[in-house]
Amino acid sequence: MDSVIDTLIEEENFHHYAQGLFHTTDQTKVGIELLLRSNLGNPDFIFGEAKRVNRLYELETKSIIKLLTTYTSKKSKIVDHLFINLYPSTILHPNFPDFIRKVSNQFPQTANRITFEVIESEKVDNIPLLKENIQLMKSLNYWIAIDDVGKGWSSLNIIIEIEPHYIKLDHYFSINLSKSALKQKMIESLLDYAQFSNAKVVLEGVEQENDLSIAKELGIPLCQGYFLEKPQPLSL
Template sequence: MLLNKIIEDEMFFHHYQPIYNLKEDRITGYEVLLRSTDFSNPETVFFTAQQEKRLYELDSRSIHKAILTYQTAGFSKKEGHLFINIFPSTLLNNKFPSFIYNIMNDGLLTNQQIVFEISEREKISDVNLLKETLHHFKKLGFQFAIDDFGKGYADIEKIIELEPDYLKLDKYFSENLHSSKKKQVFIKNILRYCNHFNIELILEGLENSLDLSISKKLGIPLGQGYKLGRPNLLSV
């Protein structure tokens, strides 16, 4: 079966997309994106793994390989944070704590360098349990991000209950941002909330100079998108 080979033989790799500090115009980290030559759409890999009840195996192997690649390429010493997409069920799996502790003990990255992005592709079954789990890992130095904020119906609950370190605004808000007063006002209000609770705001989907320029004027601290850098393999 193809999924078995992809998981067991790790027939996948990762692209890394830079996240920029917009004020200082410098890279502050990278988001990890899984790729496979056997699937044109990476989401298909995860969907298939969910259906076959092998999501944890795929997710954990992907995380380990992504961290190892980042460290081997030497980026862990110069580029800061690594943003890793993770499913809520992976975080809640009883195997995950020992898995991530072993990675840290291997010295691949420090806890403070890892930002787990809570994937929106899986519904959170128990918000309180996830909140407790995140609190435990936060005490160890890990950080967390809510991904694609503004895309799902439960987003407000997530940002209030899970208390993220980062909030990633969905690319919808960056599309024609320069000409949309409604989006600008909305972002200002979200930014005010983030500043009050020490949450770093990241705007995704920045793809042209006009939207990038207004993002800087609005005071958005961090940005991600094709205008700043496309997902790609790391070059040593």
């Protein structure tokens, strides 16, 4: 018996929402993160079910093609910077190098306009291959982010190994940030590292004005969260 995820993937019964990323200082939008959504359930269920039936790679690659087709279909020029999530297992898939070259050829107008966010919820057993495929992505003019830092299994290790352009802090850090000296101190350390490695820090999950104010005081350059903008259906 087919899983419900099989039908979702075969018929592409999913769509995408967009949520902005903003400069912390003046709250101008600098990019949008594209998020998969479906009537089947919440994203965690969808991706979890895709993993369970060993079809996560198909789901993610079809999602990327669909969202870029949707986004570029009526745009002669890409003005937004797009942030797109990817699981490490997708990047490690044997077919991924051919896939990412195909994307680069099919959507040349997005050159230097896409950041792939490596999701930190999977353990990576083959770091050399991950580095190799991420280097390929960089050579094709894609930017790299580490997502949900502070939540994953080995964020600091991965940050050092793949040298991302963006370090996205999990929403854990934004919750009551204004009241936590320990969170502030940890963020200061990450900001020092980011400056040294020429990366930018993004604070996710900002929901309170006072937490945004502290983020600004700390010098976090970019923020994202419901206080700034809720996810909205991807518009053309």
